[in-house]
Amino acid sequence: MRRSAIPLVILLMVLGLGAACSKARSDQAITTEIQSKMFSDPQLKAANISVQTNKGEVTLSGDIPSDAARYEAFKLASETPGVTKVVDQMTIKAAEAAPPPPPPEPTPAPVRRSARRLTTPAPLSPAPVAAQPAAPAEPAPPPPPQPRTVEIPSGTTVTVRMIDSVDSSINHPGEVFRASLDAPIVVDNEVVVPAGTDVFVKLVQAKSAGRLAGRSELGLELVRMQFQGKSYTLMSNEYEQTGKSRGKRTAETIGAGAAIGAAIGAIAGGGKGAAIGAGVGGATGTGIQVATKGQQVKIPSETKLDFRLEQPVEVSYFPEKNRSRR
Numbered sequence: 001m002r003r004s005a006i007p008l009v010i011l012l013m014v015l016g017l018g019a020a021c022s023k024a025r026s027d028q029a030i031t032t033e034i035q036s037k038m039f040s041d042p043q044l045k046a047a048n049i050s051v052q053t054n055k056g057e058v059t060l061s062g063d064i065p066s067d068a069a070r071y072e073a074f075k076l077a078s079e080t081p082g083v084t085k086v087v088d089q090m091t092i093k094a095a096e097a098a099p100p101p102p103p104p105e106p107t108p109a110p111v112r113r114s115a116r117r118l119t120t121p122a123p124l125s126p127a128p129v130a131a132q133p134a135a136p137a138e139p140a141p142p143p144p145p146q147p148r149t150v151e152i153p154s155g156t157t158v159t160v161r162m163i164d165s166v167d168s169s170i171n172h173p174g175e176v177f178r179a180s181l182d183a184p185i186v187v188d189n190e191v192v193v194p195a196g197t198d199v200f201v202k203l204v205q206a207k208s209a210g211r212l213a214g215r216s217e218l219g220l221e222l223v224r225m226q227f228q229g230k231s232y233t234l235m236s237n238e239y240e241q242t243g244k245s246r247g248k249r250t251a252e253t254i255g256a257g258a259a260i261g262a263a264i265g266a267i268a269g270g271g272k273g274a275a276i277g278a279g280v281g282g283a284t285g286t287g288i289q290v291a292t293k294g295q296q297v298k299i300p301s302e303t304k305l306d307f308r309l310e311q312p313v314e315v316s317y318f319p320e321k322n323r324s325r326r
Contacts, residue, residue, distance in 0.1 A: 241299060
């Protein structure tokens with residue numbers, strides 16, 4: 001009896017392993033689903049976006065009309081089942097300049113007629129009138145202001161204040177959340193990016209604890225910054241939050257893989273994050289603590305989080321427009 005049961009157990013194990021392997025999606029299926037979503041999206045239907053998938057890692061390249069389209073493409077790819085990472089290589093196509101107006105046609109010179117000889121004495125000519133002095137020429141306008149380019153070095157600490165909340169029992173990896181800079185980014189004692197600037201955070205891991213055992217986990221990465229009409233991709237370490245079954249919590253910032261963002265462009269409300277940060281951060285100087293409800297981890301709105309840049313970022317900006325949005 002025991003000998004006949006052994007082959008049956010082995011057969012069940014092989015069938016279970018085959019079923020688990022069949023659930024993994026192929027790169028071709030992931031690429032086809034992303035292209036189908038983009039073709040159905042009004043912002044991306046006319047865009048020239050190339051989608052390539054290699055072992056679950058999706059690379060987006062090509063020309064897009066705006067930052068809003070960049071963010072939408074990144075979001076659609078991130079939310080597709082089977083995608084482990086999205087690489088953003090898209091560029092915004094500049095509008096073609098209008099042709100210059102044609103030069104004005106030359107005015108024909110007047111035809112001079114010969115004067116007739118007078119038979120009567122010519123009248124006395126009046127006294128000559130003094131010539132009026134020429135008006136002074138207007139000074140040339142000053143040249144337009146030129147942008148400055150500064151590199152934010154790797155290792156710079158970026159403190160943000162969350163606008164959206166994150167919950168380990170509700171949200172899923174790949175979702176992007178809005179936040180704003182809680183403190184300015186300073187390079188060589190000069191403010192390069194002011195407080196209140198819109199930034200975006202991506203959920204890279206979310207684990208909800210079970211009823212009897214286990215613990216909930218959240219992992220976030222800083223992926224994008226919207227500053228003076230431009231979108232910058234950020235690569236940061238991973239902020240990890242873990243909840244324990246007794247209600248205790250530990251939060252630490254650990255070095256992890258870089259996250260490449262997308263596009264956010266013009267989706268975040270300009271001053272919303274700045275207004276929220278000014279109302280709470282100015283009073284206490286500290287962020288709202290991350291909460292655990294039972295075994296779940298929740299990062300509420302207004303929470304302050306610290307990230308560290310893993311790669312330098314080159315920023316082009318106009319100093320005269322560099323004002324805090326708070």
